[in-house]
Each structure stands twice: as C-alpha cells, then as structure tokens.
Amino acid sequence: MQQLYFQTIIWQQIPFTLIANDHALVYISTQKDFQTELTTRYGSVQLAAKATPIISLAITELNNYFKQPSTPFTVPLEPLVATSFQKLVWQGLTTIPVGTTLSYQQLAQQLKRPSSTRAVASAVAKNPFLIMVPCHRIIRNDGQLGQYRSGSTLKAQLLALETSQTNLT
The missing domain is CATH 1.10.10.10 (Winged helix-like DNA-binding domain superfamily/Winged helix DNA-binding domain)
Structure with missing residues (x-):
C-alpha cells in the first residue's frame, strides 16, 4: 500500500485537503471525511498528516490562485488511477x-x-x-x-x- 500524505487549507469556509505521494499531488478533496472519499474511489489507502514539499508547493499555488486565478500551477500531478x-x-x-x-x-x-x-x-x-x-x-x-x-x-x-x-x- 502506497504511503500518502495530506494537509488541509480553508478558503471561503471550504476545506481543501491536498493529498500527495512522495513526488506528486494525487488528489484534492473538499470533503470533511476525505479518507472515506478516497477509500470509496481507490480502495484502502495509508494516510499521514504531513507537510511534504509537494503539498507545500500545492498549498502555495492554490493560495496564489485564490488571490489571482491566472496564476499557473506547476505542482506535479499524478492520478492514483486513470485511463x-x-x-x-x-x-x-x-x-x-x-x-x-x-x-x-x-x-x-x-x-x-x-x-x-x-x-x-x-x-x-x-x-x-x-x-x-x-x-x-x-x-x-x-x-x-x-x-x-x-x-x-x-x-x-x-x-x-x-x-x-x-x-x-
């Protein structure tokens, strides 16, 4: 089972939980129970609260987007499953x-x-x-x-x- 990390930020009273592996962002959730959302979509996952460099970059870029939506995203993205x-x-x-x-x-x-x-x-x-x-x-x-x-x-x-x-x- 792949180790995933997460951190949550709030915008307009909405939680955005950023989930990443060691080298890319893998999911963004707005659900309070994001663990159940992930399990429903992908099966069993191992999560730990940790501000990794990828998550820190994603948080910075999302906060920049909320201030100036034309700000480009550079954080690496890697879906857990995709055709x-x-x-x-x-x-x-x-x-x-x-x-x-x-x-x-x-x-x-x-x-x-x-x-x-x-x-x-x-x-x-x-x-x-x-x-x-x-x-x-x-x-x-x-x-x-x-x-x-x-x-x-x-x-x-x-x-x-x-x-x-x-x-x-």
Whole structure:
C-alpha cells in the first residue's frame, strides 16, 4: 500500500485537503471525511498528516490562485488511477482559459472526439485535481452550471472569482 500524505487549507469556509505521494499531488478533496472519499474511489489507502514539499508547493499555488486565478500551477500531478482517455480529457481541461467556460460537447469536439460527449462528461466527473485541472469551467450545453464533485455552489464561486479577476486585467 502506497504511503500518502495530506494537509488541509480553508478558503471561503471550504476545506481543501491536498493529498500527495512522495513526488506528486494525487488528489484534492473538499470533503470533511476525505479518507472515506478516497477509500470509496481507490480502495484502502495509508494516510499521514504531513507537510511534504509537494503539498507545500500545492498549498502555495492554490493560495496564489485564490488571490489571482491566472496564476499557473506547476505542482506535479499524478492520478492514483486513470485511463488514457481520462488523461486526454484532463489535459484538455487545462487548455480552457481562466474566466471562460466550455460545454462537455465543445470539449469533446476540441479533443477531436465529437461523438464522445458522454464519455468526456464521465472523465470530467472523475477529475481528481479540483481547480488545478479546471473541471469547474465545464458547463452544460444549455448554459447551466451542471454538476460538480464539490457542489454547484463552489463551482459558481470559482467561476465568479475567475470572471471578476479577468475583468480587472
């Protein structure tokens, strides 16, 4: 069993628990019971509270994002489990500019997989890197926010944060 480490920061009264192995960030959770969330998704995991260099970098970069959403993320990311298609979709999410949104269908077209909208939506839903891989920038075709692993309120807050910052520049 792989040893994982975690630390939690708070933004807008929302806990963000950053989980990493020795060389990369592996998951970001907003659940108070993040251990159950991880176990449900990945099976048994071994966690220890520890501020590793990777977690410290991730905390710094998230705090910078909350102040200035256009700040790029450089922390290494390594999902615990991912298919090649999920990785393709998650990479596609990172190309969406701050303060803008795409629909699931538009993302599927951008990835040159126009008939894969449902598969793209499923991959977006399994994104383990909230904010850093910006799945909150994906909306439904009808313009509604749609679902978000951490709730539609947080999704709306993140989009509002990004929109307000991009309007200032």
